[in-house]
Amino acid sequence: MKRFLFAASLIALTAVPALARDQIRIVGSSTVYPFTTAVAEEFGKTSGMKTPVVESTGTGGGFKLFCAGVGVDHPDFTNASRAIKKGEYEDCAKNGVTEVVEIKVGFDGLAFAHAASATAFDVTKQQLFMALAKQVPDKEGKLVANPYTMWNEIDAALPAQKIEVYGPPPTSGTRDSFMELVMEKGAESFDSLKQMKKDDAKAFEAVWKSMREDGLFVEAGENDNLIVQKLQGNTNAFGIFGFANVAENAAQIKAIAVDGVVPTFETISSGEYKVARPLFVYAKKQHVGVVPGMAEFVAEYTSEKATGEDGYLSEKGLIALLGDESAKVRESANAMTVLTADMVK
Numbered sequence: 001m002k003r004f005l006f007a008a009s010l011i012a013l014t015a016v017p018a019l020a021r022d023q024i025r026i027v028g029s030s031t032v033y034p035f036t037t038a039v040a041e042e043f044g045k046t047s048g049m050k051t052p053v054v055e056s057t058g059t060g061g062g063f064k065l066f067c068a069g070v071g072v073d074h075p076d077f078t079n080a081s082r083a084i085k086k087g088e089y090e091d092c093a094k095n096g097v098t099e100v101v102e103i104k105v106g107f108d109g110l111a112f113a114h115a116a117s118a119t120a121f122d123v124t125k126q127q128l129f130m131a132l133a134k135q136v137p138d139k140e141g142k143l144v145a146n147p148y149t150m151w152n153e154i155d156a157a158l159p160a161q162k163i164e165v166y167g168p169p170p171t172s173g174t175r176d177s178f179m180e181l182v183m184e185k186g187a188e189s190f191d192s193l194k195q196m197k198k199d200d201a202k203a204f205e206a207v208w209k210s211m212r213e214d215g216l217f218v219e220a221g222e223n224d225n226l227i228v229q230k231l232q233g234n235t236n237a238f239g240i241f242g243f244a245n246v247a248e249n250a251a252q253i254k255a256i257a258v259d260g261v262v263p264t265f266e267t268i269s270s271g272e273y274k275v276a277r278p279l280f281v282y283a284k285k286q287h288v289g290v291v292p293g294m295a296e297f298v299a300e301y302t303s304e305k306a307t308g309e310d311g312y313l314s315e316k317g318l319i320a321l322l323g324d325e326s327a328k329v330r331e332s333a334n335a336m337t338v339l340t341a342d343m344v345k
Helices: 002-019 033-046 059-066 086-094 125-132 173-188 191-199 201-208 224-233 243-248 265-270 294-301 323-334
Strands: 025-028 077-080 100-115 135-137 143-145 165-167 217-219 238-242 253-255 276-284
Touching (some): 100 224, 125 165, 165 224, 173 201, 173 238, 191 201, 243 253
Parallel strands (some): 165 238
Antiparallel strands (some): 100 238, 100 253, 100 276
């Protein structure tokens, strides 16, 4: 009987803290941050409930916080500029976060951008790989330390301009997406690396995942506004951004074409611009009904007025999901359909 009472007391104690918070807490991706902030502000104005607190921690950092546990000390939602990884899903489960809801909110293109006053030039994925990889193939296909310091050393058609690129850190979903959509594809354009992929997939992965460390690629943190400021002071430099950040700062920076296509709302939504990705928000279903307003917040986020083609998030740079997919996401999100292990890669 004493053991039963002690166990019941522990359960009661662990339940109390969750009741002590009456404001939604959201962490995660710096790319998704402006969208979620806009939804949070609208929710605060129209719901009669407190405006959710939104923090920009980066996608990887957000999953760490989100998956650390259930209760008042842990966030209710996390923003992500990529899908949750298997290891992150498993960490959630280990820490008791067993009911995760995945909500795809739209699309974003990755942009290679510089100051609006700079002279634009086009690049290819192969050229970006050659500019940014730690090791690149020489003329014989042998891997060597990246020797390029000027763009015209890569291709005479490019300007005689120093390679200087500010990018996100490894904890960023933007970094993950850039590596997969640009660096991996650029590496695959070399016959020697394509053969390496067949012969030794791990060795190939190490090549495209390793960025140069000689100061020409700089990890500039999760604050995209700081990168915008740096580009204002150096018109030769480039930054790696989500398209939404470029759209928000159109007076200061502009994106250049990658493989002949400039990222725009139209080229991203049509699939013409290939350096694009889906954006997500993840909800902790175990907090629904405990932290007030979670279901209502999901309903606001997935509403036509927010994420529809003419919704207020389109003004922030979000590329809307198309009709059928949008309806399916809305239905699944509002039903709080839980992500299962077989759905996670």
